[in-house]
Amino acid sequence: MITTVVYAVVALAAIGAAAALILYFVAQKFKVYEDPRIDLVTDKLPGANCGGCGFAGCRALAEAVVKSESLEGKFCPVGGDGVMKQVAEVMGLKAEESDPMIAVVRCNGGKCNNVAKVEYDGLRDCSFANMNFSGEGGCANGCLGFGNCVSACKFDALEIDETTRLPKVNQDKCVACGACVKACPRKIIELRKKGKNNRRVFVSCMNTEKGAEAKKNCTSACIGCGKCAKACPFEAITVTNNLAYIDFNKCKSCRKCVAECPTGAIHAVNFPEKQAKSETNEGSIS
Numbered sequence: 001m002i003t004t005v006v007y008a009v010v011a012l013a014a015i016g017a018a019a020a021l022i023l024y025f026v027a028q029k030f031k032v033y034e035d036p037r038i039d040l041v042t043d044k045l046p047g048a049n050c051g052g053c054g055f056a057g058c059r060a061l062a063e064a065v066v067k068s069e070s071l072e073g074k075f076c077p078v079g080g081d082g083v084m085k086q087v088a089e090v091m092g093l094k095a096e097e098s099d100p101m102i103a104v105v106r107c108n109g110g111k112c113n114n115v116a117k118v119e120y121d122g123l124r125d126c127s128f129a130n131m132n133f134s135g136e137g138g139c140a141n142g143c144l145g146f147g148n149c150v151s152a153c154k155f156d157a158l159e160i161d162e163t164t165r166l167p168k169v170n171q172d173k174c175v176a177c178g179a180c181v182k183a184c185p186r187k188i189i190e191l192r193k194k195g196k197n198n199r200r201v202f203v204s205c206m207n208t209e210k211g212a213e214a215k216k217n218c219t220s221a222c223i224g225c226g227k228c229a230k231a232c233p234f235e236a237i238t239v240t241n242n243l244a245y246i247d248f249n250k251c252k253s254c255r256k257c258v259a260e261c262p263t264g265a266i267h268a269v270n271f272p273e274k275q276a277k278s279e280t281n282e283g284s285i286s
Contacts, residue, residue, distance in 0.1 A: 037066045037090060044086040045076055050154055052077040052177030062087075071095055077176045078155075100194045101176035103157070103169050107143040107188045108204040108265065110164035113220040114139055130185040138217040141206040143167065143188055152183035171198065193248045198270050201246060201253055203228075205265045208241045215263065222265040228257035 041062035049057035053076050055064055065074055071093055076083050081097050088095035114137030122129060126148040134140035145165035150158045157173035158180055160166070167180075167189070181189045188206045195201075203222055207214045211223030224242035236250035237257060244265070246257070258266045 035066050038062050040090045041065055041087050044079075044083060044090060046078045046083065048078045048154065048175075048177070050078060050175075050177040050179060052175065052179065065091060069093075077101065077178070080175075101191045102171055102174050102194045102200075103176060103178075103180050104190050104192045104200070104202055105143070105167050105169060105188060106190055106202065106204050106206050107141075107166060108220040108267070109137060109139055109142040109218040110145065110161070110166040112164050114142055114218040126183075127185045139207055139214075139221070141186060141188070141208060142218065143186070148183045148185070149180035149189060152179040154179065195248070195253060195270075199253055199268070200248065200270070201251055201255060201258065201266065201268045202248070203244045203246055203265055204267045206243065208243050210242055214242070220264050222261075223263060225262065227260040227262065228266060231256045231260040 038059070039062075042059050045058040045062060047058050051057070053061045053074065055061040058076075061074060061076065065071060065087060068074075069091070071084065071088060071091070075098060076087075080100065081095065084095040114135070116136040117138050118133070118136055120129060120133065120136055122132060124146045126144045126146045129144050129146060135142050135144060143166050145160060145167075147160050147167070149167050150160060155173050155175055155177070157170045157175070158167050159170070161168050171194075176191050178191055181187070181191060186206065190202075192200060192202060205218075205220070205222040207218065207221045209217070209221075211225065214221040214223050222242075222244050224239055224244065226239045226244070228244050228246075229237040229239050233254065233256065234250050234252050236247045236252070238245055238247070246266075253268075253271075255268050255271065258268050
Protein backbone atom coordinates (compact mmCIF):
# COMPACT_ATOMS: atom_id res chain seq x y z
CA MET A 1 0.00 0.00 0.00
CA ILE A 2 2.75 2.41 1.00
CA THR A 3 4.76 1.46 -2.05
CA THR A 4 1.82 2.26 -4.31
CA VAL A 5 1.43 5.70 -2.72
CA VAL A 6 5.15 6.40 -3.13
CA TYR A 7 5.04 5.37 -6.78
CA ALA A 8 2.03 7.61 -7.36
CA VAL A 9 3.71 10.61 -5.72
CA VAL A 10 6.94 10.07 -7.67
CA ALA A 11 5.00 9.67 -10.92
CA LEU A 12 3.03 12.87 -10.33
CA ALA A 13 6.22 14.74 -9.44
CA ALA A 14 7.90 13.48 -12.60
CA ILE A 15 4.90 14.50 -14.73
CA GLY A 16 4.87 17.93 -13.08
CA ALA A 17 8.59 18.42 -13.64
CA ALA A 18 8.28 17.36 -17.27
CA ALA A 19 5.35 19.68 -17.82
CA ALA A 20 7.25 22.54 -16.22
CA LEU A 21 10.25 21.95 -18.48
CA ILE A 22 8.02 21.83 -21.55
CA LEU A 23 6.27 25.03 -20.58
CA TYR A 24 9.60 26.71 -19.90
CA PHE A 25 11.01 25.86 -23.32
CA VAL A 26 7.76 26.81 -25.06
CA ALA A 27 7.76 30.15 -23.22
CA GLN A 28 11.35 30.78 -24.24
CA LYS A 29 10.59 29.81 -27.81
CA PHE A 30 7.57 32.08 -28.23
CA LYS A 31 8.30 34.89 -25.79
CA VAL A 32 7.78 38.41 -27.12
CA TYR A 33 10.55 40.85 -26.38
CA GLU A 34 9.33 44.24 -25.20
CA ASP A 35 11.65 47.18 -25.34
CA PRO A 36 12.07 48.54 -21.78
CA ARG A 37 11.94 52.06 -23.18
CA ILE A 38 8.21 51.63 -23.75
CA ASP A 39 7.61 51.69 -20.00
CA LEU A 40 9.97 54.64 -19.61
CA VAL A 41 8.14 56.65 -22.27
CA THR A 42 4.74 55.65 -20.89
CA ASP A 43 5.77 56.95 -17.46
CA LYS A 44 6.53 60.36 -18.99
CA LEU A 45 3.08 60.63 -20.59
CA PRO A 46 0.13 62.05 -18.59
CA GLY A 47 -1.95 58.84 -18.62
CA ALA A 48 -5.11 60.59 -19.82
CA ASN A 49 -5.70 57.99 -22.56
CA CYS A 50 -7.82 60.56 -24.40
CA GLY A 51 -6.80 59.52 -27.90
CA GLY A 52 -5.90 63.09 -28.83
CA CYS A 53 -2.54 61.93 -30.14
CA GLY A 54 -4.24 59.69 -32.68
CA PHE A 55 -3.39 56.47 -30.86
CA ALA A 56 -5.55 54.23 -28.66
CA GLY A 57 -3.94 55.51 -25.47
CA CYS A 58 -0.71 56.67 -23.86
CA ARG A 59 0.95 53.25 -24.02
CA ALA A 60 0.03 52.88 -27.67
CA LEU A 61 1.71 56.22 -28.35
CA ALA A 62 4.79 55.09 -26.40
CA GLU A 63 4.97 51.86 -28.41
CA ALA A 64 4.72 53.82 -31.67
CA VAL A 65 7.49 56.20 -30.60
CA VAL A 66 9.86 53.40 -29.57
CA LYS A 67 9.08 51.25 -32.62
CA SER A 68 9.66 54.06 -35.11
CA GLU A 69 12.57 55.65 -33.20
CA SER A 70 11.04 58.97 -34.21
CA LEU A 71 8.74 61.70 -32.88
CA GLU A 72 7.57 62.77 -36.32
CA GLY A 73 3.78 62.86 -36.45
CA LYS A 74 3.54 61.99 -32.76
CA PHE A 75 2.48 64.55 -30.19
CA CYS A 76 0.69 64.47 -26.85
CA PRO A 77 -1.74 67.42 -26.77
CA VAL A 78 -2.38 67.01 -23.05
CA GLY A 79 1.28 67.13 -22.01
CA GLY A 80 2.34 69.53 -24.73
CA ASP A 81 5.91 70.48 -25.52
CA GLY A 82 7.09 69.87 -21.94
CA VAL A 83 6.11 66.20 -21.96
CA MET A 84 7.42 65.64 -25.49
CA LYS A 85 10.81 67.01 -24.44
CA GLN A 86 10.93 64.42 -21.65
CA VAL A 87 9.98 61.68 -24.12
CA ALA A 88 12.70 62.91 -26.47
CA GLU A 89 15.27 62.68 -23.68
CA VAL A 90 14.35 59.04 -23.05
CA MET A 91 14.66 58.28 -26.76
CA GLY A 92 17.78 60.35 -27.33
CA LEU A 93 15.93 62.49 -29.86
CA LYS A 94 15.22 66.17 -30.33
CA ALA A 95 11.64 67.36 -29.85
CA GLU A 96 10.43 70.14 -32.12
CA GLU A 97 8.19 72.72 -30.49
CA SER A 98 4.66 72.97 -31.82
CA ASP A 99 2.08 75.73 -31.56
CA PRO A 100 -0.49 75.10 -28.81
CA MET A 101 -4.00 74.39 -30.09
CA ILE A 102 -7.47 74.93 -28.70
CA ALA A 103 -11.01 73.87 -29.57
CA VAL A 104 -13.09 76.56 -31.28
CA VAL A 105 -16.87 76.47 -31.72
CA ARG A 106 -17.71 77.64 -35.22
CA CYS A 107 -21.33 78.56 -34.63
CA ASN A 108 -22.78 81.82 -33.38
CA GLY A 109 -26.43 80.97 -33.81
CA GLY A 110 -28.01 79.52 -30.70
CA LYS A 111 -31.09 81.08 -29.19
CA CYS A 112 -29.82 84.64 -29.64
CA ASN A 113 -29.23 84.77 -33.40
CA ASN A 114 -31.12 81.73 -34.59
CA VAL A 115 -34.75 82.13 -33.53
CA ALA A 116 -36.59 78.83 -33.07
CA LYS A 117 -39.21 78.04 -35.68
CA VAL A 118 -40.07 74.58 -34.38
CA GLU A 119 -39.71 72.81 -31.04
CA TYR A 120 -37.76 69.57 -30.87
CA ASP A 121 -39.35 66.94 -28.65
CA GLY A 122 -37.10 63.94 -29.12
CA LEU A 123 -34.01 62.30 -27.66
CA ARG A 124 -31.65 64.99 -26.37
CA ASP A 125 -28.67 63.71 -28.30
CA CYS A 126 -26.90 65.59 -31.09
CA SER A 127 -26.19 62.56 -33.26
CA PHE A 128 -29.79 61.34 -33.06
CA ALA A 129 -31.26 64.80 -33.62
CA ASN A 130 -28.95 65.45 -36.56
CA MET A 131 -30.43 62.45 -38.38
CA ASN A 132 -33.99 63.65 -37.89
CA PHE A 133 -34.19 67.42 -38.33
CA SER A 134 -32.20 70.45 -39.39
CA GLY A 135 -32.51 72.37 -36.14
CA GLU A 136 -35.08 74.40 -34.28
CA GLY A 137 -34.01 77.55 -36.11
CA GLY A 138 -33.79 75.90 -39.52
CA CYS A 139 -29.98 75.99 -39.91
CA ALA A 140 -28.85 72.56 -41.04
CA ASN A 141 -25.22 73.38 -40.21
CA GLY A 142 -25.62 74.95 -36.77
CA CYS A 143 -25.12 73.65 -33.25
CA LEU A 144 -27.96 71.50 -31.93
CA GLY A 145 -27.07 72.33 -28.33
CA PHE A 146 -27.61 68.93 -26.69
CA GLY A 147 -24.05 68.66 -25.39
CA ASN A 148 -22.48 65.57 -26.93
CA CYS A 149 -19.24 67.54 -26.98
CA VAL A 150 -19.55 68.30 -23.27
CA SER A 151 -20.05 64.62 -22.45
CA ALA A 152 -17.05 63.64 -24.58
CA CYS A 153 -14.64 66.04 -22.84
CA LYS A 154 -12.59 64.32 -20.12
CA PHE A 155 -11.13 67.59 -18.88
CA ASP A 156 -14.31 69.50 -18.01
CA ALA A 157 -13.35 72.15 -20.56
CA LEU A 158 -16.79 72.50 -22.15
CA GLU A 159 -20.20 73.60 -20.93
CA ILE A 160 -23.46 74.61 -22.57
CA ASP A 161 -24.23 78.30 -22.15
CA GLU A 162 -27.70 78.61 -20.64
CA THR A 163 -28.45 81.79 -22.58
CA THR A 164 -27.26 80.89 -26.07
CA ARG A 165 -27.46 77.07 -25.79
CA LEU A 166 -24.05 76.94 -27.45
CA PRO A 167 -20.99 75.13 -26.06
CA LYS A 168 -18.40 77.33 -24.36
CA VAL A 169 -14.73 76.33 -24.28
CA ASN A 170 -12.75 76.97 -21.12
CA GLN A 171 -9.41 78.01 -22.60
CA ASP A 172 -7.59 77.27 -19.35
CA LYS A 173 -8.77 73.65 -19.29
CA CYS A 174 -8.87 72.72 -22.98
CA VAL A 175 -5.93 70.49 -23.98
CA ALA A 176 -6.95 70.15 -27.65
CA CYS A 177 -7.40 66.39 -27.39
CA GLY A 178 -10.01 66.53 -30.16
CA ALA A 179 -12.67 64.45 -28.38
CA CYS A 180 -15.26 67.19 -28.83
CA VAL A 181 -14.39 67.47 -32.53
CA LYS A 182 -15.15 63.78 -33.02
CA ALA A 183 -18.32 63.95 -30.91
CA CYS A 184 -19.95 66.75 -32.92
CA PRO A 185 -22.03 65.29 -35.78
CA ARG A 186 -22.04 68.63 -37.61
CA LYS A 187 -18.29 69.23 -37.31
CA ILE A 188 -18.71 72.76 -36.00
CA ILE A 189 -15.86 72.35 -33.50
CA GLU A 190 -12.37 72.81 -34.88
CA LEU A 191 -8.89 72.68 -33.39
CA ARG A 192 -7.07 75.91 -34.16
CA LYS A 193 -3.87 77.55 -32.98
CA LYS A 194 -4.29 79.43 -29.71
CA GLY A 195 -2.41 82.31 -31.26
CA LYS A 196 0.04 84.81 -29.86
CA ASN A 197 -1.09 86.09 -26.46
CA ASN A 198 -3.98 83.64 -26.76
CA ARG A 199 -5.57 85.82 -29.45
CA ARG A 200 -7.21 84.34 -32.55
CA VAL A 201 -9.57 85.24 -35.37
CA PHE A 202 -11.97 82.78 -36.97
CA VAL A 203 -15.26 82.54 -38.85
CA SER A 204 -17.86 81.40 -36.33
CA CYS A 205 -20.18 79.81 -38.87
CA MET A 206 -20.48 76.60 -40.89
CA ASN A 207 -23.56 77.49 -42.95
CA THR A 208 -23.08 76.77 -46.66
CA GLU A 209 -26.46 78.13 -47.79
CA LYS A 210 -26.61 81.12 -50.10
CA GLY A 211 -26.60 84.54 -48.47
CA ALA A 212 -30.32 85.32 -48.27
CA GLU A 213 -31.27 81.84 -47.07
CA ALA A 214 -28.42 81.72 -44.55
CA LYS A 215 -29.35 85.09 -43.08
CA LYS A 216 -33.02 84.11 -42.91
CA ASN A 217 -32.10 81.20 -40.63
CA CYS A 218 -29.45 83.05 -38.61
CA THR A 219 -28.75 86.77 -38.33
CA SER A 220 -25.03 86.16 -37.68
CA ALA A 221 -24.44 83.64 -40.48
CA CYS A 222 -21.65 83.97 -43.01
CA ILE A 223 -23.31 84.95 -46.29
CA GLY A 224 -20.28 84.29 -48.47
CA CYS A 225 -20.02 87.90 -49.66
CA GLY A 226 -16.22 87.75 -49.83
CA LYS A 227 -15.62 91.18 -48.29
CA CYS A 228 -13.36 89.64 -45.67
CA ALA A 229 -11.21 87.91 -48.30
CA LYS A 230 -10.78 91.18 -50.22
CA ALA A 231 -9.82 93.04 -47.04
CA CYS A 232 -7.19 90.50 -45.93
CA PRO A 233 -3.67 91.65 -46.89
CA PHE A 234 -2.20 88.20 -46.16
CA GLU A 235 -4.43 86.06 -48.41
CA ALA A 236 -5.47 84.08 -45.35
CA ILE A 237 -9.18 83.95 -46.22
CA THR A 238 -10.90 81.85 -48.85
CA VAL A 239 -14.59 81.61 -49.69
CA THR A 240 -15.76 78.16 -50.76
CA ASN A 241 -19.34 76.99 -51.16
CA ASN A 242 -20.74 80.27 -49.76
CA LEU A 243 -18.61 80.02 -46.62
CA ALA A 244 -15.50 81.98 -45.62
CA TYR A 245 -12.60 80.25 -43.88
CA ILE A 246 -9.53 81.79 -42.22
CA ASP A 247 -6.29 79.83 -42.52
CA PHE A 248 -4.71 80.15 -39.06
CA ASN A 249 -1.26 79.47 -40.53
CA LYS A 250 -1.52 82.61 -42.66
CA CYS A 251 -3.60 84.87 -40.43
CA LYS A 252 -1.64 87.68 -38.71
CA SER A 253 -4.57 88.78 -36.54
CA CYS A 254 -4.80 92.23 -38.10
CA ARG A 255 -8.62 92.03 -37.72
CA LYS A 256 -9.38 93.92 -40.92
CA CYS A 257 -11.78 91.13 -41.84
CA VAL A 258 -13.70 91.59 -38.59
CA ALA A 259 -14.51 95.19 -39.46
CA GLU A 260 -15.60 94.21 -42.99
CA CYS A 261 -17.97 91.37 -42.05
CA PRO A 262 -21.56 92.67 -42.41
CA THR A 263 -23.11 89.99 -40.17
CA GLY A 264 -20.54 89.72 -37.37
CA ALA A 265 -19.74 86.13 -38.30
CA ILE A 266 -16.01 86.65 -37.75
CA HIS A 267 -14.86 86.52 -34.14
CA ALA A 268 -11.73 88.05 -32.65
CA VAL A 269 -10.99 86.46 -29.28
CA ASN A 270 -9.04 87.98 -26.36
CA PHE A 271 -8.14 91.22 -28.14
CA PRO A 272 -8.30 94.51 -26.20
CA GLU A 273 -11.18 96.74 -27.17
CA LYS A 274 -10.28 99.33 -29.74
CA GLN A 275 -10.58 102.91 -28.53
CA ALA A 276 -12.46 105.37 -30.65
CA LYS A 277 -10.23 107.93 -32.41
CA SER A 278 -11.88 110.82 -30.59
CA GLU A 279 -11.15 109.20 -27.22
CA THR A 280 -7.53 108.58 -28.24
CA ASN A 281 -7.05 112.17 -29.34
CA GLU A 282 -8.59 113.53 -26.15
CA GLY A 283 -6.29 111.34 -24.12
CA SER A 284 -3.20 112.58 -25.98
CA ILE A 285 -4.21 116.23 -25.57
CA SER A 286 -4.62 115.93 -21.84
